[in-house]
Amino acid sequence: MKNQTNSESLMKEWESYFVNWLTAGGYAKTTIESYQKTLKPFWKFLLAKGLQSVEEITTADIVDYQVKLIDYVSPETGKKLSSWSHKARLVSIMSWCQCLYKSGRIAANPTAGIEFNRPSYKLPMLPTSRQIQKLLSMPDLTTLRGVRDRTILEVFWSSGPRVSEILSITCRDVDLGEGLLHIKHGKGDRPRVVPLGKGACLWLEHYLQKVRPTLIRKGQPSSHHVFLSGYGLKLNVSNIPRRLVRPLQKAGYAPDPKLWRTLEKAKIKELLKSLDTNDPIDLRDCSMIELFCQTDLSIRELSELSLERLDKMSLDIKSLSSYLANVRPLLASGQLRQKKAEDILFLNTKGQPIAPRQWQGQHALYIAKAGLSKRFSPHSFRHVLATEMLKAGADLRYVQEMLGHEDLTTTQQYTHIIKEELKRVHRRTHPREQLPLAPVIYGGSHEITRYL
Numbered sequence: 001m002k003n004q005t006n007s008e009s010l011m012k013e014w015e016s017y018f019v020n021w022l023t024a025g026g027y028a029k030t031t032i033e034s035y036q037k038t039l040k041p042f043w044k045f046l047l048a049k050g051l052q053s054v055e056e057i058t059t060a061d062i063v064d065y066q067v068k069l070i071d072y073v074s075p076e077t078g079k080k081l082s083s084w085s086h087k088a089r090l091v092s093i094m095s096w097c098q099c100l101y102k103s104g105r106i107a108a109n110p111t112a113g114i115e116f117n118r119p120s121y122k123l124p125m126l127p128t129s130r131q132i133q134k135l136l137s138m139p140d141l142t143t144l145r146g147v148r149d150r151t152i153l154e155v156f157w158s159s160g161p162r163v164s165e166i167l168s169i170t171c172r173d174v175d176l177g178e179g180l181l182h183i184k185h186g187k188g189d190r191p192r193v194v195p196l197g198k199g200a201c202l203w204l205e206h207y208l209q210k211v212r213p214t215l216i217r218k219g220q221p222s223s224h225h226v227f228l229s230g231y232g233l234k235l236n237v238s239n240i241p242r243r244l245v246r247p248l249q250k251a252g253y254a255p256d257p258k259l260w261r262t263l264e265k266a267k268i269k270e271l272l273k274s275l276d277t278n279d280p281i282d283l284r285d286c287s288m289i290e291l292f293c294q295t296d297l298s299i300r301e302l303s304e305l306s307l308e309r310l311d312k313m314s315l316d317i318k319s320l321s322s323y324l325a326n327v328r329p330l331l332a333s334g335q336l337r338q339k340k341a342e343d344i345l346f347l348n349t350k351g352q353p354i355a356p357r358q359w360q361g362q363h364a365l366y367i368a369k370a371g372l373s374k375r376f377s378p379h380s381f382r383h384v385l386a387t388e389m390l391k392a393g394a395d396l397r398y399v400q401e402m403l404g405h406e407d408l409t410t411t412q413q414y415t416h417i418i419k420e421e422l423k424r425v426h427r428r429t430h431p432r433e434q435l436p437l438a439p440v441i442y443g444g445s446h447e448i449t450r451y452l
Contacts, residue, residue, distance in 0.1 A: 007047040014043055014054070014096075021099045028189045030164060038092040054100050059110045062093060066114075090114075126384050127376050132157060135376070138366040145349055147211045149362060151203040152346055155181070156378060158200035160385040160403055162187065163356050163378050169345045171208070176201050186404040194402050218351040226305045226324075227288055228331040230281065231352050237303045243285045244292060244299075247271045260293050268293055277319065280327045287320040 015036060022032045045065055051057065069086050073079065081089075094111045101109040127135075136153050140146035155166060165183050173182040179201055184191045196204070225234040235243075245255040251271055253259055260268065272289065275282040292302060294315065344353040363378050386399050 006052075007044075010047065010052070011040070011043050015039070018096055018099055021103065022095075026189060028185070028187065034088070035092045035095060038089045039096055042089070042093055054105055055107075057097070057106070057110050059112075059114065062097075062110055062114055065093070066090065126387060127372070127380055131370075131372055131376070132381075132384070134370045135366055135372065138369050144211050144214055147203075147207060148215070148346060149366070151200075151207040151211075152359070153366075154200040154203045155196070156381040157385070158197035159194040160382045161194070162382070162404075163359060165404075167344075167346060167354050167356060167359060170343045171212075171345050172343075174204060174208075174345060176205055183404065190404060192401060192404050212345075212347065215347040215349065215351050218349065223332070224306045224308065225303075226307055226310050226328070227284060227302060228328060230331065231350075232332045233350060233352070235303055237300050240288070240299050240302055244289055246285065247274045247289070250274045257292065257299065260289060263293075277322075280330055283319060283323050283327050284331070287317060287323040290317050290319055291315070 018039070019032055019036065022035065042065055045068065046057065046061060049061065049064075051061070069081060069089060072081055074081070094114075097106070097109050097111045100106045136150065136157070139149040139153070141150060152166060155161065159181050161169075161181070161183060165186055168185050169181070169183070173184060174196075175182070176196075179196045179198075181194050181196050182191070183194060186192055227235040227240075229235050229239070241255075241257050244257040244260065245253075248259055248271065249255050251274070263271070268290075272286055275286045277283045277286055288302060291297065294317065295313070297305065346354055348354045348358060360378065364374070367374065367376050382403055386403060389399050389402075390396065
């Protein structure tokens with residue numbers, strides 16, 4: 001148990017140091033989260049080998065981990081890592097070791113000299129114009145959500161932003177007069193300006209005038225519900241069970257909220273120690289769990305519980321009193337969220353910013369409804385946009401700027417797609433390719449090698 005505690009504390013120290021270093025370097029939040037996710041298995045690998053400090057890491061350890069990655073089979077998919085996933089993990093390790101070396105925590109960089117094969121690029125899903133038009137027609141334009149989604153799809157098709165970029169756009173980033181979209185937080189936090197087509201501008205104007213004001217009104221903070229989200233809204237019925245079972249899962253219990261009511265007080269107190277009551281959200285969850293344990297309220301009743309009804313219950317729960325006095329006012333103000341809903345362009349039906357997973361789920365529904373391939377992801381708009389522009393004669397560097405690629409080689413991959421398509425068209429349409437092949441017979445008198 002002591003060794004396990006030491007390992008956990010070492011991992012937390014390594015992670016905290018690296019996150020602070022990346023933050024100071026201006027790395028995007030998504031990049032930092034990606035590094036954290038891919039580095040944790042590597043850190044566990046090092047600790048399992050008995051390493052006690054970063055000074056003990058050697059090139060041999062990196063190579064051993066490379067070998068492990070080659071043989072690794074995902075328990076979820078039953079497949080080995082793709083070459084791109086392999087590369088992503090090694091890039092994370094190299095960045096961490098570079099951090100340690102530059103900050104003087106290690107004398108030499110153990111990843112120096114280590115190379116990995118460049119992953120092979122697979123031809124992406126390239127939808128046809130007809131398929132894109134079919135997808136654009138899927139949202140129900142008689143609903144607020146449908147008009148919003150049609151507008152999002154039009155912007156995807158017109159300007160080729162990434163999912164994270166389009167969902168973080170603010171109203172001030174849209175210039176309908178000039179037909180321009182300012183993407184201020186692109187990949188690597190690099191800003192760029194991209195054109196908006198006439199169709200996208202038309203839908204954006206309609207959305208801003210007719211739909212978004214209604215969505216904003218739906219996102220007004222709750223003045224009477226007890227348990228609020230970080231945006232100040234009533235905590236959703238579907239979210240409450242996930243919040244209730246977190247401490248149970250950490251302790252190895254089944255994720256069933258009803259288990260709380262079968263446990264003894266001492267055990268409940270012990271499990272609640274896994275929540276940090278200095279954190280506003282954890283304190284809210286702690287007070288909600290204690291209330292759930294001491295009453296017969298259902299999940300729905302917890303969600304709908306009003307301050308007026310709570311006053312009549314005459315409960316003495318310390319964490320609940322602390323939550324009501326110190327945390328609920330903060331949640332009601334919406335101050336826990338960096339980006340206020342009133343700034344974000346595209347909002348969900350509760351008047352709040354759309355999460356990337358929310359949009360990916362919505363996109364999947366439209367794909368299924370249209371009967372299109374599951375490979376047609378939101379990113380496919382970028383693939384087809386780049387390919388069609390290059391085929392029409394656009395300069396490679398213009399496409400690079402529009403898509404926000406840091407490296408020109410990333411954009412050049414689309415020239416390979418065009419070459420492959422040209423070869424397919426040539427095989428299918430050239431008259432010589434339609435004729436049967438005859439055996440090649442040399443009838444001359446000289447050795448053929450003399451002319452090679």
